[in-house]
Amino acid sequence: MRMVDLIQKKRDGHALTEEEIGFVVTGYTQGTIPDYQMSAMLMAIYLVGMNDEETSQLTLAMARSGDVLDLSAIGGVKxxxxxxxxxxxxxxxxxxxxxxxxxxxxxxxxxxxxxxxxxxxxxxxxxxxxxxxxxxxxxxxxxxxxxxxxxxxxxxxxxxxxxxxxxxxxxxxxxxxxxxxxxxxxxxxxxxxxxxxxxxxxxxxxxxxxxxxxxxxxxxxxxxxxxxxxxxxxxxxxxxxxxxxxxxxxxxxxxxxxxxxxxxxxxxxxxxxxxxxxxxxxxxxxxxxxxxxxxxxxxxxxxxxxxxxxxxxxxxxxxxxxxxxxDQLPKAEREVKLAADEGGYVEFIDAEKVGLAAMLLGAGRQTKEDEIDYAVGVTLQRKVGDRVEAGDTLALLHANGPHDDGLAMLRSAYRIGPKPPAAKPLIYDVIQ
Structure with a gap:
């Protein structure tokens, strides 16, 4: 079995077999298949897709590439x-x-x-x-x-x-x-x-x-x-x-x-x-x-x-x-308020920007080596749909170090408008 043949097979829209998928996953994990060939296979999958059987076999091959926990000593349905x-x-x-x-x-x-x-x-x-x-x-x-x-x-x-x-x-x-x-x-x-x-x-x-x-x-x-x-x-x-x-x-x-x-x-x-x-x-x-x-x-x-x-x-x-x-859990040295510049309704809060603001304070890692500060973060005091007046506190930053970048990022996350936005469901669907 050759990787180049499998790349061509997937590129041309054909399904890979269980044996072929196992060959790809094992070979790449063990280093016998180089990055450039695996990159080509991934792009072929990206462009052509996989059927349900292929996706299940890929899942199983990756699961079996290392430790598989045996929880049989635990009673009941885990x-x-x-x-x-x-x-x-x-x-x-x-x-x-x-x-x-x-x-x-x-x-x-x-x-x-x-x-x-x-x-x-x-x-x-x-x-x-x-x-x-x-x-x-x-x-x-x-x-x-x-x-x-x-x-x-x-x-x-x-x-x-x-x-x-x-x-x-x-x-x-x-x-x-x-x-x-x-x-x-x-x-x-x-x-x-x-x-x-x-x-x-x-x-x-x-x-x-x-x-x-x-x-x-x-x-x-x-x-x-x-x-x-x-x-x-x-x-x-x-x-x-x-x-x-x-x-x-x-x-x-x-x-x-x-x-x-x-x-x-x-x-x-x-x-x-x-x-x-x-x-x-x-x-x-x-x-x-x-x-x-x-x-x-x-x-x-x-x-x-x-x-x-x-x-x-x-x-x-x-x-x-x-x-x-x-109250005994870690707390930051100071709180910094983010105030609303204008009155209206909170139309949107960009969740990703709020997360980035917390990371800039030290609540997350930009690299694997970064140390987390458990005490710092953000508390939202107004959420989507809430009425606010100019000067009202939208959120609090909990900071131990510099906070200007975090405050600026958090400010950019909020959008205030003249009307309350349409409500969105908390849960869109359940697939079972």
Whole structure:
């Protein structure tokens, strides 16, 4: 088998076989296929596409290129959740303990962030003492006892995907639905979950800017999951503006705690409840979505979900007192107000620019080597549709260092107009 023949076959619009896809993925991972040939194959896939069978086989080949977790020692249906990413997206901090409080095991691997804010691991590490390095025995024990454990992503989890993604990034082949879908799903398959709920973000602050393309991606990932024996549901949720009010690691933990206490912003609570409801239905805790949502709402109101979060934090070395008293979480030295220049209605908030403002303050990483400042970030005090007068505070910056660039970026994110904008749904669709 020769790579040049496979490139030509795909270029000419033909489907690759399971054996051929395995040859490509193994060869590139092991270094026997050079970058220039893999670049040509990726461009051929970008231009011609892949059918469902090819996409599933590519997913499986990438998943099997490294470690595949065996979670058989954990009782019950293991359910995982993945978000395609957005600004202020701290739903994992809420959904994981909420689902666990219903008795459904959540054995989660999460990564650190590269971009506007930290990833789930970074947010949790803003809690004093919290550790994401657990032995396999600790990980399994915690899930069996608490129904929840979270570790950092293994360096050898789907290494083919990591190598291929780096090449896609420099060959203009990132925005290809079969490649995006197989990249996401390969890590989920390798992580060992029995069922998967996907939160596919749509809008200015998301990778997928419009509902049509987001739906295509969601449908592709659901088909991959099913073809590989995983129950899979995808939720299309809005990311035209940040989710919730907090952008920044410790601030996002505080906001997640507020939701787990039964409060918090309506949009964040509603999206979290929807994701958790689908997860608990897949996990067998409830017969349908409506029953699940009602039961999970009760878990928030009773404090059961918050107590599960505190137990989870303590089991991983964190200071659970910071969960019960979130004012003890890191705080920045000063607050800087962004005031409205004119009266009117908030027409639009560019989520990506808000995220960049937080990164400029130190809440995210521009390179992998950057250190995150857990205390800094942004709090939105006005969101889309809100009425404002000139001089009203639109947002607060929490800063420890220079803030002028962050303030300028945040100012450019807001657009004030004379009329309230048409309301957008929080959830556009559910694919199952």
């Amino acid at each position: 359910v995982d959740k993945h978000s395609t990413g957005g600004v202020g997206d701290k739903t994992s901090l809420i959904v994981a303990p909420l689902v666990a409080s219903a008795g459904v095991p959540v054995a989660k691997m999460s990564g650190r962030g590269l971009g506007h804010t930290g990833g789930t691991v970074d947010k949790l590490e803003s809690i004093r003492g919290f550790r994401v390095e657990l032995t396999t025995e600790e990980f399994i024990r915690n899930v069996n006892e608490i129904k929840l454990a979270l570790v950092g992503q293994s360096g050898n989890l789907a290494p083919a995907d990591k190598k291929i993604y780096a090449l896609r990034d420099v060959t203009a082949t990132v925005s290809c639905i079969p490649l995006i879908a197989s990249s996401i799903m390969s890590k989920k398959i390798a992580s060992g979950a029995d069922a998967i709920v996907l939160d596919v973000k749509v809008g200015a602050g998301a990778f997928m800017k419009d509902v049509e393309h987001a739906r295509q991606l969601a449908e592709t990932m659901v088909r991959i999951g099913r073809s590989l024996g995983r129950q899979t549901v995808a939720v299309l949720s809005d990311m035209d503006q940040p989710l919730g009010a907090e952008i920044g690691n410790a601030g996002e933990v505080r906001e997640a705690i507020a939701v787990l206490q039964g409060g918090g912003p309506d949009d964040l609570r509603e999206v979290s409840l929807a994701l958790a409801a689908h997860m608990t239905v897949l996990g067998g805790a409830y017969p349908d979505f409506d029953a699940a949502r009602a039961g999970l709402q009760q878990s928030l109101e009773s404090g059961a979900a918050l107590e599960t979060f505190a137990r989870f934090v303590a089991a991983q070395g964190g200071d659970a007192e910071q969960i019960r008293n979130p």
